[in-house]
Amino acid sequence: MIPLNDTTTQLLLLAALVLPLLGSGAALLPRAPRWLGQWLGVGVTGAVLVATLLLAAGFDHDNPGTIQAESDVSWIPALDVRLHFGVDGISLPLLVLTALLTFLCALHTRARPPAGPRPAVFVSFLLLLEAGTLATFAVLDLVLFFLAFEMVLIPMYFLIARWGGEGRGPAAWRFILYTVLGSVVMLLGLLVIGIGGGTFDMVELAEAHGAGLGHGTQVLAVLALGIGFAVKTPMWPLHSWLPDAHTAAPTTGSVLLAGVLLKMGTYGLVRIALPMAPEGMETFAPYLGAFAVAGIVYGSLACLALGRPGAGGDLKRLIAYSSVGHMGFVLLGIATLTHTGVNGALFANIAHGLVTGLLFFLVGALKERTGSTDLDTLAGAGGAALYGRAPRFGGVLVFAAVASLGLPGLAGFWGELLALLGAFHPADGLSRPAFLTFLAVAAFGTLLTAAYLLLVVRRVCMGDTPGEGQRLPDLRGFEYAAFAPLVVLTVLAGLWPAVLLDLTDPAVQNLLPGAVR
Template sequence: MQALLAFVVLAPLAGAAAALLPAPPGLRGSGPDQAVLRHGVTVTGAVLAATVVLALGFDHDRPSAMQATTDISWIPALDVRIHLGVDGISLPLLVLTALLTFLCALHSYFARPAGPSPKAFVALILVLEAGTLATFAVLDLVLFFLAFETVLVPMYFLIARWGGAGRQAAAWKFILYTLLGSVVMLLGLLLIGLKAGTFDMVALATDNGRGLTTSVQVTAVLAIGIGLAVKTPVWPLHSWLPDAHTAAPTVGSVLLAGVLLKMGTYGFVRIVLPVAPDGMRTFAPYLAAFAVVGIVYASLACLALARSGARGDLKRLIAYSSVGHMGFVLLGIASMTPTGVNGALFANIAHGLITGLLFFLVGAVKDRYGTADLDTLAGAGGAALYGRAPRLGGLLAFAAVASLGLPGLAGFWGEMLALFGAFDPAEGLSRPAFLVFMSVAAFGTVLTAAYLLIVVRRVCMGGPRPVPETDAPGLSDVRGHEFAAWTPLVALTVLAGLWPAVLLGLTDPAVQQLLAGGRS
C-alpha cells in the first residue's frame, strides 16, 4: 500500500517525461501522434487502476487513520519531510482525479485535440494529474504548496495553446489570479510552520491550534484563505473562472471544474479547520457570507446568460454554475460542524462528477454545431437535441437535473447537508446569522433549478419554430468513445445519489477526528 500511493503520485510525472521521447517503432501505430495519445491513455489507466487497488485495500474500519504512509526526511534544517498518506477525506478525491484524467485521455485519443504537438498536450495532462494527486496525498505544508503550484503551468498552457477564442487573455488572467493568491498563501503556511515548529500536517492537526496564539491563527487563516479562495473560487475572486472555462478545450474544462477547484476546498478542510480553529472561527461568518452571495450572484448570472437574446455561451453558463455550487461547499465548511463539513466533501465529489459530465456534453454539442452560443442552439433550426440526437439530449437533461440537486442523484446530498450544517453551526458562531445564510442559499437552489431547466428547454427542445424534419441537418448522436467516457460519470452520479453511505462512511469518521483535533 505504501509503494502503491507513491506510484500513484509519481507515475504521471514519469509518464509525462516518457511522452516527450520518440515512440518506439513497434508502438507508433498509424503515426507518432496516435502513439503518444495512446501512451496518455495507458499511463492514466495504470494510475486509475492503482488508485482503485488502493481504495480496495484501504482499511474501511479505520477511515480516520492515515494509511499507506511514507515519511522521509527531505530538508532536515527546516524539518520538511516527504510525508504521504491517505484517509477517508483524501481517498475519494484521489479516485475522482484519477478517473477524470483517464476519461479525458480516452476522449483525447478518439477526438484528437486541435492545436500544437500532441506530445506536449499529453505531457501537460500528466503533469497536471501528478500535481493534483500530490496535493491530495502530501502531509507536509511545504510539499502541499509545491504540489498546489505544480498544476498552474500545465493548465496555463492547455488554455493558451489548445483553447478557443480569447485563450491568451483567459490564460493570463488564470495564472495571475492564482499566482498572486498563492504568494499570500505561502506566507500563511510559513507562519504556521515556523511558529508551531513543524510543517507536518498530521502533527499540526493533532495539536489543533494549541501551540499557536489567536493572533497567529487569525493572520494565518487570512493569508491561507485568500490563496485557497482564489482557487475555489470564492466570490468576488471568481472572475478568472468563466473566462478560463469559455476559452479552455473540453478536457481542460473537465479537469479545471472536476479537479482543480477541489484543491482549494480541500485546503480549507485539511489545513485551516484543524490547524487554526480559532482563526477559522473568526472568519467563518465572512466566508459563509461570501459563499451565499456567490450562490445567488452566480445563479443570477446564469439566468441572464440563459435568457433569449443574451447571446450567452453555454460553457460560460456552466462555469458560473460552478461558482454557485462551490458556494455550498464553502457554506458547509464555514459551519465548522461534522454535518456541514461532510456535506462539503460530498458536494465536492458530486460537483466533480456532474460538472465534468456537463463539460463533456457541452464540448460534444459544440463539436457538432461549431458553437456553444445559446441563442444559436435554441433558435429555429438549432439543436433540438431530443429530436435530432435523443441520447445526447437525454444525457444533457440528466446532467442538468443532477446539477440542480434532484433527490436520488449525487447533487442532492452535499447541498442538503451543507444547509443542515448552517442551520446549527458550531459553538461560538452566530446562529441567527447562519440561519440567514442558510435561507439565502436555499433560495439559490430555486434559482439554480430555474436556469438549468431553461437551458434544457432551449437546447434540448429547440426554438418555437423548428425547421421541418426533412430540412434538418444530419447530426450524429452519442458516439462509442463518448459513451465509454461518460458512462462511469452517469453511473457514479446515480450510485452516490442512491447510496450516499458509500462516501459518507469514509468521510464522517475522518471529519469527526479532524474537528476534534486528531484525538480519537
Template sequence: MNDTAMQLVLAAIVVVPLLGSVAALLPAPPGLRGKSPEQAVLRHGVTVTGVVFVLSLVLAAGFDHDHPATVQADTDISWIPALGIRLHLGIDGVSLPLLVLTALLTFLCAIYSYFNKPEGPSATAFVALLLVLESGMLATFAVLNLLLFFLAFEMVLIPMYFLIARWGGQQRTKAAWKFILYTLLGSVIMLLGFLLIGIKGGTFDMVALATDNGSNLSRSVQLIAVLAIGLGLAVKTPMWPLHSWLPDAHTAAPTVGSVLLAGVLLKMGTYGFVRLVLPVAPDAAHTYAPYLAAFGVVGIIYGSLACLALARTGAKGDLKRLIAYSSVGHMGFVLLGIATLTPTGLNGALFANIAHGLITGLLFFLVGALKDRTGTTDLDQLARGALYGKAPRLGGLLAFGAVASLGLPGLAGFWGEMLAMFGAFDPADGLSRPAFLAFMAVAGFGTLLTAAYLLVVVRRVCMGPHSGEVPKLPDVRGYEFAAWTPLVVLTVLGGLWPAALIGLTDPAVQKLLAGGR
C-alpha cells in the same frame, strides 16, 4: 494489503504520471507508432492514466474502511533536513475519494482526447502536460507536509496555463494570463501563511500541526496565517468576489481542460480549508467562519443570477460560460458547509465536492461534444433546433446533467447541498445561529434560482423550436459513451447510496474537528 504495499501504491500513483510525461516526450518505438506518432502518444496518455486509475482502485480496495480516520499508506522520510521538509504521504477518508475522482476524470479525459484530438500544437506536448497536471493534482491530495502541499498546489498551474493558452478557443491567451496571475498571486500570499504556521508551530508536518490543534499558535498568529492561507485557497475555490478568472478560463479552455478545472482544481481550494485551516488553526477558523459563510451564499446567488442572465433569449450567452458561473454557486454550498464547523456541514461539503466533480465534468464533456458537432456554444444558436429531435441521446444526457446539477433528490447533487444547509440550521457552538439561519434561507433560495436557469437551458436547447430544415446531428459515439458512462453511473449511485461516501468521510471529519486526535 499490508502497509508497505499501500505505501508503494500511493507513491506510484503520484510518480507514474511524471514518468509517463517524460516518456511521452521520447520517440515512440517503431512497433508502437500505429498510424502516426500522434496516435502513439495519445494512446500512451490513455495507458498511463489508465494505470494510475487502476492503482487508485487498488489503493481504495486495500484501504481499511473500518478506520477511515487513520492516515494510511503513511510514508514519512527526510527530504531536505536543513529546511525541515519531509516527504510525507498518506490518505484518509477525506482525501481518498478526491484521489480516486482525480484519477478517474484524467483517465476519461485521455480516452476522449485519443478519439477527439484537441486542435492545437503537437499531441506530444498535450499528453506531457496532461500527465504533469495529473501528478500535481494527485499529489495535492496525498501529501501531508505544508511545503509539499504548496509545491503540488503550484505544480498544476503551469500545465493548465499552457493547456488553455495553446489548445483553447477564442481569447485563450487573455484567459490563460488571467488564470495564472490570479492563482499565482493567491499562492504567494498562501505561502506566507504556511511559513508563519511552520515557523511558529515548529513543524511543517500537517498531521503534527493538526494534533497540536493550534496549541502552539497564538490567536493573533492564527488570524494572520489563516487570512493569508484563506485568500490563496479562496482564489482556487473560487469564492466570490475572487472568481472572475473562472468564467474566462472555462470558456477558453479545451474540453478536457474545462473538465479537470471544474472537476479537480476547484476542489483543491476547499480541500485545503478542511485539511489545513480547521484542525491547524481552530480559533481563527471559528472567527472567520461567519464571513466564509456570507461570501459562500453571496456566491450562490451571484452565480445563479449570472446564469439566468446568460440563459435568457437574445443574451448571446455561452453555454460553457454558464456552466462556469454555475460552479461559483455550487462551490458556495461547499463553503457554507465548511463554515458551519459541524460534522454534518463538513460531510455535506465533501459530498458536494465529489458530486460537483462528477456532474460538472459530465456537463463540460457534453458541451464540448455540442461544440464539435455544431461549431458553437452560443445558447441562441443552439436553441434554434430541438436537441431531442436532432440527437436524442445527447439531449437526454444534457437534461440528466442539468437535473443532477440542480440537486434533484435521488442524484448525487442533492445530498451535499442538503447537508450543507442542515449544518447551517444548527452551526457549531459559539457561532450565531440567527446569522446561519439567514445564510441557510438565502442558500435555499439559491437552489430555486439554480433550478430555474438549468430548466431554462434544457427547455431552450433540448426542447426548443425544431425546424425540419435543421439537419440531424451525430448522436453519442462509442468513445463518448465510454467516457461519460462512469460519470452517469456514479452520479446515480451517489444519489441512491450516499452512505458509501459519507461512511468514509464522517470519521475523518470528526477527527479533524477534534484536532487530529
C-alpha cells in the same frame, strides 16, 4: 475488500504519484513513434486509475480517520521538510475522482485529438497536471503541499493558452495571475502555521489543533490561507478568472479545471485551516458563510442572465458561473464548523466533480456537432433541438442538468442538503441568526439553480423557434465510454450516500474533535 499490507498500499500510492511524471517525460522523447503519443495518455492514466482503485479496495474502511499507505522520508533536513505521503477518508475519494476524470479525458483526447500543435505535448501537460493534483491530495507536509499546489498551474496555463479557443491568451494570463498571486498569500499562511507550530508536518499540526499558536497568529494564518484557497475555489468575488478560463479552455481542460482543480482550494481549507487554526476559522466563519451565499445567488443570477433569449450567452460560460454557485454550498458547509456541514462540503465536492465534469464533456461534444456553444444559436431554428435530432445525447444532457440542480436520488442533492443542515445548527460560538439567514438565502439559490438549468434544457433540447434540421450524430462509442462512468457514479452516490459519508465522517471527527454533529 482486498486485504493489502502496508508496503503494498504504500507502493500503490507512490505508483499513482510517479507514473504520471514518468509518462509526461516519455511523451516528450525525441523521435518517439506517433502511436506512443496517441496511446501513452490512455495507458498511463489507466494504470494510475487501477492503482487508486486497488488502493481504495485495500483501504481499511474500519478506520478511515487514520492516515494509511503512509510513507515518510527526510528530504531537506535543515528545514525539517519531509517526503510525507498518505491518505485518509477525506483524500481517498479525491484521489479516485482525479484518476477517473484524467483517464476519461485521456480517452476523449485519444478519440478526438485537440486542434493545435503537437498532440504529444498536450498529453505530457495532461499527465503533469494529474501528477500535481494527485500529489496535492496525498502530501502531508506543508512545504510539499505548496509545491504540489503550484505544480498544476503551469500545465493548465499551457492547455488553455496553446490548445484553447477564442480569447485563450488573455484567459490563460488571467488564470495564472490570479492563482499565482493567491498562492503567494497562501504561502504566508503556511509559513505562519509551520514556523509557529514548530513543524511542517501536517499530521502533527492537525493533532495539535492550534496548540502553540496564539489567537492573533491563527487569525493571520487563516486570513492568508483563506485568500489563497478562495481564489482557487473560486469564491465570490475572487472568481472572475474562472468564466474566461472555462470558455477558452479545450474540453478536457474544462473538465479537469471544474472537476478537480477547484477542489484543491476547499480541500486546503478542510485539511489545513480547520484543524490547524481552529480559533482563526471561528473568527472568519461568519464572513466565509456570507461570501458563500453571495456566490450562490450571484452565480445563479449570472446564469439566468446568460440563459435568457437574446442575451448571446455562451453555454460553457454559463456552466462556469454555475460552479461559482455550487462551490458556494461547499464553502457554506465548511463555514458552519460542524461535522454535518463539513461532511456535506466534502460530499458536494465529489458530486460537483462528477456532474460538472459530465456537463463540460457534453458541451464539448455539442460544439463538435453544431460548431457553436452560443445559446441563441443552439436554440434557434436549425439549432440543437436535441430531443428530435439526437435523443440519447439529449437524454444524457437532461440527466446532467437535473443532477446539477440537486434532484433527490442523485449525487448533487446530499452535499447541498447537509450544508444547509449544518447552517441550521452551526457550531457553538457562531451566530445562529446569521447562519439561519445564510440558510434562507442559500435555499433561495437552489430555486434559482433549478430555474436556469431547466431554461437551458428547454432551449437546447427543444429550441425557441420551430424549425427542423438534419439529424445530429448521436452518442458515439468513445462518448459512451467517457460519459457512462460519471452517470453511474452520480446515481450511485445519490442512492447510496453512505459510500462517501462513511469514509469522510470519521476523518472529519478527527479534524474537528470538539465540534457538534
